[in-house]
Amino acid sequence: MEDIDAIAVLQDPVRRRLYEYVAAQGREVGRNEAAEAAGVARTLAAHHLDKLAEAGLLETGSRRLTGRSGPGAGRPAKVYTRARAERSVSLPARDYRTAAELLAEAAEQAGLDAGLCAAARRRGEALRGSAAPCGSLDEAMEMLAARGYEPCLEGAECDRGAEGAEGVEVAAGATAPVVRMRNCPFHAVAERFPPLVCGMNLALLEGLLGAGGPVRARMDARPGECCVVVEASKNNTY
Amino acid sequence: MSPSAHAAHLAQLNVATLRHPLDDPRTAPFVGMLDSVNAAADAAPGFVWRLVAEGADDATGLRLAGEDVIVNLSVWQTQEALWDFTYRSGHLEVMRRRREWFERHVEAHMVLWWVPAGHRPTVGESLERLADLQAHGPSPRAFTFASSFTAAEAAAAVQGSAV
Numbered sequence: 246m247e248d249i250d251a252i253a254v255l256q257d258p259v260r261r262r263l264y265e266y267v268a269a270q271g272r273e274v275g276r277n278e279a280a281e282a283a284g285v286a287r288t289l290a291a292h293h294l295d296k297l298a299e300a301g302l303l304e305t306g307s308r309r310l311t312g313r314s315g316p317g318a319g320r321p322a323k324v325y326t327r328a329r330a331e332r333s334v335s336l337p338a339r340d341y342r343t344a345a346e347l348l349a350e351a352a353e354q355a356g357l358d359a360g361l362c363a364a365a366r367r368r369g370e371a372l373r374g375s376a377a378p379c380g381s382l383d384e385a386m387e388m389l390a391a392r393g394y395e396p397c398l399e400g401a402e403c404d405r406g407a408e409g410a411e412g413v414e415v416a417a418g419a420t421a422p423v424v425r426m427r428n429c430p431f432h433a434v435a436e437r438f439p440p441l442v443c444g445m446n447l448a449l450l451e452g453l454l455g456a457g458g459p460v461r462a463r464m465d466a467r468p469g470e471c472c473v474v475v476e477a478s479k480n481n482t483y
Numbered sequence: 484m485s486p487s488a489h490a491a492h493l494a495q496l497n498v499a500t501l502r503h504p505l506d507d508p509r510t511a512p513f514v515g516m517l518d519s520v521n522a523a524a525d526a527a528p529g530f531v532w533r534l535v536a537e538g539a540d541d542a543t544g545l546r547l548a549g550e551d552v553i554v555n556l557s558v559w560q561t562q563e564a565l566w567d568f569t570y571r572s573g574h575l576e577v578m579r580r581r582r583e584w585f586e587r588h589v590e591a592h593m594v595l596w597w598v599p600a601g602h603r604p605t606v607g608e609s610l611e612r613l614a615d616l617q618a619h620g621p622s623p624r625a626f627t628f629a630s631s632f633t634a635a636e637a638a639a640a641v642q643g644s645a646v
Contacts, residue, residue: 356587358579437629439570440578447579466575468567 246300248332254300259285260293264302264327267294271397271427273308273324294325304328331433342433349438358441362448369452378458385460385475386424388453394426394471426471435472443472450475490600491634492531493562496609497555497593498548500586505543505553513584516577517541523573524557529564532603533557547606556609558598562631565595590617594625597637 255261262283267274280290297303307321352361372392379385382398389396399422429435435442443466450462450473459478466472503509521541524530534556536544543553559565568574594613598604612625621630623640632640 356582358582439575440581443570443575444579464576464579466571466573468571472571472575 249334251300251302251332252334254296254302257293259283259289260297263290263293264297267297267303267325268327269395271395273306273326275308275322275324279325291323294323298325301328301330302332345431345434346437349434349441353438353441358444361441361445365445365448366452369449370455371452373453373455378455379453379460380458382422382424382460382475382477385454389424389426389450389475392453393428393430395428396424396426396475399423399425399474421477423465424475425467426473429471439472446471447473491597491637492600492602493559493565493634494596494598494602494604494609494612495555495557495559495565495593496604496606496613498552498588498610498613499555499581499584499592500549500588501551501553502584502586504551510584512580513577514543516573517543520572520574520577524568527564527568527572529560530568531558531560531600534606545606548610554606554609556604556606558602558604562595562628566628591627593627595627595631596625597623597632597634 255264263279266279266282276287276291276294279294280287283290285293294303295305298305303325304327306324306326308324309319309321352358373379373388379388386396386398429446431442431446435446443464447462447464454460454462454475460475461478462473462475464472465474501510505514518540521533524533534542534545534554536542542555545554546552548554557565559568570578591613594609594616596612615622616625616627619625621627621632623632623637626632
């Protein structure tokens with residue numbers, strides 16, 4: 246299915262609600278849960294979820310949602326996650342990705358990390374659009390969500406189980422809230438030139454949050470997520 | 484997949500030319516991160532082995548590729564495991580700040596190649612792989628993340644050249 250056809254599948258408002266709900270969870274979602282979230286009957290939700298899977302926008306699997314296994318655990322249920330493949334449509338046709346890859350390749354070869362980070366920091370500051378630094382983690386999450394990072398508070402809805410729990414503990418204490426981001430808006434170039442593009446991303450976010458405020462960005466890379474986390478600044482009294 | 488390809492591990496060599504000596508204050512942030520990053524490597528999924536100088540915790544004291552050149556030599560179960568550690572762990576922060584501490588290399592400074600499981604590559608053979616990559620470009624004998632070969636392709640290339 247071509248990108249434009251896959252995207253057109255989302256025109257139906259119920260499908261779009263289901264897609265957005267599944268995408269926002271960052272984990273496998275069953276039919277009952279999705280139906281409840283979208284406010285529709287289970288059979289209707291199942292129909293639309295399968296249309297989304299046919300279009301390649303969702304991926305399917307089967308899990309025993311009860312957590313039990315063996316005889317008596319019941320039939321495995323069908324579950325859905327957002328597909329990782331990127332879809333985009335541009336009219337008229339544009340190809341910014343090739344431009345980004347070529348510029349990144351040239352910047353990498355020429356060692357232009359510092360210049361790129363300076364430009365990214367300036368852009369972040371301009372995007373913030375206010376002289377004052379970002380005032381709280383809630384405000385930071387709003388800004389990050391608007392830029393497609395899919396932020397979530399670690400320990401809350403961001404909890405990915407044992408896989409995500411093995412990160413380096415922050416010296417300030419394990420209970421301090423940390424905003425992680427499920428989506429890397431620069432994924433394709435970040436995969437090809439990680440130190441360059443992830444450094445650019447950190448500088449952009451530092452500019453966006455502003456220096457000397459109550460929140461700060463820090464690099465804390467993990468597989469499958471954005472390489473940056475946002476947390477309360479050290480030495481702050483908020 | 485042949486049995487020999489199945490039992491292959493991925494070896495990695497990286498050389499880095501220090502801009503300032505290790506005991507210079509300008510290099511201190513790098514030195515300060517060594518222990519935690521090495522500990523993260525040792526605990527990383529798919530980690531097999533890394534070169535350590537005798538009586539030390541790391542290989543920064545070994546200067547087999549040049550007086551200012553530190554070497555980083557390790558073995559991993561898969562390319563994905565090595566990639567995840569290199570770019571999706573605390574190691575990324577070292578990579579991000581690499582220009583502060585290391586000279587920019589014009590030639591390739593990192594090489595990957597397959598070794599039989601259990602083999603511990605020497606710095607000598609690793610530098611030969613790097614020279615191979617620099618002289619001939621990526622091949623099943625010596626390659627990079629961006630131009631990689633599978634263990635099966637490497638085994639087939641060895642068999643082909645032996646006939």
